[in-house]
Amino acid sequence: xxxTLDHIELQQVVEIVSVDHSPISSKLTEMGLVSGxxxxxxxxxxxxxxxxxxxxxxVLSLRLEEAQFIEVKA
Amino acid sequence: MKIALxxxxxxxxxxxxxxxxxxxxxxxxxxxxxxxxxxGFISVDEQQHELIDFPGTYSIYPRSKDESVVFDxxxxxxxxxxxxxxxxxADASNLQRNLLFFSQVYDLGIPCVLVLNMWDLAxxxxxxxSMEALSNVFPGVPIVQSNARIGLGKDRILSALSGLSTARExxxxxxxxxxxxxxxxxxxxxxxxxxxxxxxxxALKHVVQMKAPSGESTSRKIxxxxxxxxxxxxxxxxxxxxxxxxxxxxxxxxxxxIDELFAQCSNWSSHAIQPGLLNDLVSQGxxxxxxxxxxxxxxxxxxxxxxxxxxxxxxxxRVVFIMDRLMRPFGLNGKSVVPLxxxxxxxxxxIMATRTISNxxxxxxxxxxxxxxxxxxxxxxxxxxISLVIPKxxxxxxxxxxxxxxxxxxxxxxxxxxxxxxxxxxxxxxxEKGFLLLELPDYKxxxxxxxxxxxxxxxxxxxxDAGKIILAISIILWFLASFGPNxxxxxxxxxxxxxxxxxxxxxxxxxxxxxKLSNSYIGIIGRGMEPVIAPLGYDWxxxxxxxxxxxxxxxxxxxxxxxxxxxxxxxNQHLLIDRMRTxxxxxxxxxxxLASGVSLMVFYVFAMQCMATLxxxxxxxxxxxxxxxxxxxxxxxAYLTAWISFILLS
Numbered sequence: 001x002x003x004t005l006d007h008i009e010l011q012q013v014v015e016i017v018s019v020d021h022s023p024i025s026s027k028l029t030e031m032g033l034v035s036g037x038x039x040x041x042x043x044x045x046x047x048x049x050x051x052x053x054x055x056x057x058x059v060l061s062l063r064l065e066e067a068q069f070i071e072v073k074a
Numbered sequence: 075m076k077i078a079l080x081x082x083x084x085x086x087x088x089x090x091x092x093x094x095x096x097x098x099x100x101x102x103x104x105x106x107x108x109x110x111x112x113x114g115f116i117s118v119d120e121q122q123h124e125l126i127d128f129p130g131t132y133s134i135y136p137r138s139k140d141e142s143v144v145f146d147x148x149x150x151x152x153x154x155x156x157x158x159x160x161x162x163x164a165d166a167s168n169l170q171r172n173l174l175f176f177s178q179v180y181d182l183g184i185p186c187v188l189v190l191n192m193w194d195l196a197x198x199x200x201x202x203x204s205m206e207a208l209s210n211v212f213p214g215v216p217i218v219q220s221n222a223r224i225g226l227g228k229d230r231i232l233s234a235l236s237g238l239s240t241a242r243e244x245x246x247x248x249x250x251x252x253x254x255x256x257x258x259x260x261x262x263x264x265x266x267x268x269x270x271x272x273x274x275x276x277a278l279k280h281v282v283q284m285k286a287p288s289g290e291s292t293s294r295k296i297x298x299x300x301x302x303x304x305x306x307x308x309x310x311x312x313x314x315x316x317x318x319x320x321x322x323x324x325x326x327x328x329x330x331x332i333d334e335l336f337a338q339c340s341n342w343s344s345h346a347i348q349p350g351l352l353n354d355l356v357s358q359g360x361x362x363x364x365x366x367x368x369x370x371x372x373x374x375x376x377x378x379x380x381x382x383x384x385x386x387x388x389x390x391x392r393v394v395f396i397m398d399r400l401m402r403p404f405g406l407n408g409k410s411v412v413p414l415x416x417x418x419x420x421x422x423x424x425i426m427a428t429r430t431i432s433n434x435x436x437x438x439x440x441x442x443x444x445x446x447x448x449x450x451x452x453x454x455x456x457x458x459x460i461s462l463v464i465p466k467x468x469x470x471x472x473x474x475x476x477x478x479x480x481x482x483x484x485x486x487x488x489x490x491x492x493x494x495x496x497x498x499x500x501x502x503x504x505x506e507k508g509f510l511l512l513e514l515p516d517y518k519x520x521x522x523x524x525x526x527x528x529x530x531x532x533x534x535x536x537x538x539d540a541g542k543i544i545l546a547i548s549i550i551l552w553f554l555a556s557f558g559p560n561x562x563x564x565x566x567x568x569x570x571x572x573x574x575x576x577x578x579x580x581x582x583x584x585x586x587x588x589x590k591l592s593n594s595y596i597g598i599i600g601r602g603m604e605p606v607i608a609p610l611g612y613d614w615x616x617x618x619x620x621x622x623x624x625x626x627x628x629x630x631x632x633x634x635x636x637x638x639x640x641x642x643x644x645x646n647q648h649l650l651i652d653r654m655r656t657x658x659x660x661x662x663x664x665x666x667x668l669a670s671g672v673s674l675m676v677f678y679v680f681a682m683q684c685m686a687t688l689x690x691x692x693x694x695x696x697x698x699x700x701x702x703x704x705x706x707x708x709x710x711x712a713y714l715t716a717w718i719s720f721i722l723l724s
Binding site for chain 2: 019021023024025026027028029030031032034035042043045046047049050052056057058059060061062063066
C-alpha cells in the first residue's frame with residue numbers, strides 16, 4: 001500500500017517509491033532520498049512537525065510539507 | 075595557488091581547516107553574499123598557498139543564495155576565487171551521500187585530495203572501508219584518513235597535496251558525458267543526483283563492508299530527552315537562561331574594568347598632552363570612543379562561546395527542530411531564538427549571531443526585529459523615568475506598580491517584535507521558498523580549539539568592522555557636543571555672573587558643563603527640535619538628551635544630569651530625580667508628568683538609538699540600506715506610539 005512520508009507512523013521502516021516533482025525535489029534527492037532507499041521514521045517535534053527520519057545511519061529532519069512529496073511503501 | 079576546502083556540512087570540515095591553518099586565518103566576505111569567507115595559509119613543499127573554506131553543501135547546485143557562491147566559483151574558471159586544487163572533506167561513516175558532491179567535484183577535472191574524516195567514528199560504527207577499492211572508483215585522487223578533532227591527519231593531507239599535480243588532467247569523468255545543469259533546472263539536477271547516487275551505491279558495494287550495528291546509538295538516547303515535548307523545552311529554557319545570565323550579569327565585571335581602564339587612559343592623556351584641541355580630541359573624543367567599542371567585547375565573547383558550544387555539540391540543530399513550528403508563522407527560524415534572547419541583554423552580539431541562520435529572509439527579519447527586544451542599555455532610562463513619574467503603590471495590594479510598568483515595557487517590545495516580523499514576512503519578497511531539510515548530526519564533545527578560534531574571530535570582526543563606524547560616529551557626536559558658534563562667549567558670560575562666583579568648585583563645573591552643552595551644536599539642534607517633540611510632551615533639554623543617547627541609550631541619563639547641572643549619581647539618581655521634579659514649563663506646569671514620562675519610556679522602547687547596532691546591522695547585511703530603513707521605521711514608530719501615549723494619558 002502506498003502512502004506519503006507525512007502520514008507514516010513512528011518507528012517504521014519504509015522504502016521510498018518515488019520523490020514527486022516540487023521546487024525542492026532535487027534537494028531531497030541530493031540528501032539521499034531516492035527510489036529504493038530504505039528509511040526509518042524516528043521521532044516528531046513536539047507539535048508533530050517537523051519529523052526526523054533515519055537514512056543510511058544519519059538523521060534528517062523534514063517538515064510535513066516537505067515529507068508529503070515522498071511516496072513510500074512498507 | 076588557491077586551494078578550496080569543500081564538503082558536506084557536519085563533516086568536521088572546519089576542524090580540518092583549523093588543523094591546517096592554525097591561527098594563520100582570517101575572515102572576509104565572498105563578494106555579493108553575506109557569507110563569511112574563511113581563508114588561511116598552508117605550507118606545502120615550503121611554498122605558501124591560500125586555503126579557502128567554502129560553506130558546507132550537499133551538492134554543487136545551491137539550495138540558497140548563500141550556497142550559490144560554491145556553484146559560482148567552481149563552475150567558472152575565470153572567477154577570482156576559482157581554485158587550482160581542492161581538498162574535499164567527507165564523513166567516513168556516510169560515504170554514500172558525501173560522495174555525491176565529491177563525484178561532481180571530481181568531474182570538474184580540478185586536481186583534488188579526498189579526506190575521509192571522522193575515521194575513528196566510522197570504525198566504531200562498524201564500517202570496514204577498503205581504501206584501495208575506493209581508489210579504483212576515483213582514479214588519480216589521493217585518499218587519506220583523518221580525525222581532525224583530535225588533530226590527526228594534517229601531515230597526511232599536506233603530503234597528499236605535495237604530490238598532487240597543479241594542472242587539470244584529462245581523465246574519465248565519474249558520470250560520463252554529463253555537463254553542469256542550470257541552477258534553475260530542478261528536474262535535471264534531480265535526475266543527475268539520482269544517476270550519481272545509483273552509481274555510487276553500486277561502486278560502494280566493493281568498498282564498504284558493514285559489521286552488524288549495535289542497538290540504539292547514544293545520540294538517539296540523548297534525543298529522547300532533548301526533543302521531548304516537555305523536557306525538550308524545559309531544558310532549552312534553562313540553556314537560554316544560563317546564556318542570558320552570563321551576558322546580562324557576569325559580563326558586567328569585565329565591562330566595568332574596561333570602562334575604568336579607558337577612563338584612566340582618558341585622564342592620563344588629558345594631562346599628558348598640551349591643553350588645546352588635540353588634547354580634547356584625544357582624551358574626550360578618541361579614547362572614550364575606542365572604549366565605547368571595546369566595552370562590547372565581553373558580551374560578544376560570552377555569547378559566541380556558548381553558541382559555538384551549542385553548534386559544535388550538535389544541540390543547536392535540535393533547537394531548530396523543536397522551535398521550527400513556533401517560529402515559522404513569524405517568518406523566523408528556530409535559530410532565531412538565541413539571537414533574539416541575547417538581544418534582551420544587548421542587540422550587538424545578538425545580531426552578529428544571526429549568521430547561523432542560513433535562509434537570508436529569516437536572517438534579515440531576525441536582524442530587523444532584534445532591537446525591539448529591550449536591551450539592558452534601556453534599563454537606566456526606564457528606571458529613572460519610572461521612579462520619577464510612576465507612584466510607588468501596589469495594584470490589587472500585591473503587584474508593585476513600578477515593577478508592572480517595567481514588565482509592560484519589555485512586553486511591548488517583544489509583542490511588537492513578533493508583529494513586525496509577521497508583517498515583514500508578508501512584505502519581503504523572496505525568490506527561493508524556505509525549507510527545513512536539516513541534518514541532525516550525532517552529538518559530539520565540542521572541540522575547544524574550534525570554539526576559541528570562533529570566539530576570537532567574532533571579536534576581531536566586531537572591533538575592526540563595526541568598531542570603525544562606532545568610533546567615527548562617537549567622534550562626530552563629541553565634536554557636536556563640545557563646540558558651538560557662541561559657546562565660548564556663553565561660557566565667558568556665565569563665569570562673570572555673581573551666581574557663578576558664589577558657587578563651590580564642584581557646582582561651577584556642573585554649571586559650566588550645562589552651559590557648554592546647551593550652547594553646543596547639539597544644544598542648538600535640540601532647541602530647534604523642540605516644536606517637533608513638543609506634541610510628545612518633551613522640551614529642548616530632553617531633545618538634547620535624545621540626540622546624545624544615539625551614542626548609547628544610557629547616555630540619556632548622563633546628559634540630563636549634565637544639562638540640569640546635577641551630579642551623575644550612578645545607580646540612584648536621587649539628586650537628578652529631585653531636580654527633574656522641579657522643572658517647570660513656561661506656563662508653570664511640570665515638564666515631567668505621568669503622560670510625558672510614559673511617552674518618553676515608550677519612545678525608548680521603539681526608537682533605534684544605538685549607533686553600535688546600526689554599525690553591526692550594516693556589517694551583517696553588507697549595505698547601509700537596512701540600517702537606514704531600521705532607523706527611519708523605528709523612529710516613526712517611536713514617535714507615533716509616544717505621541718499616542720502622551721495624548722491618552724494627558
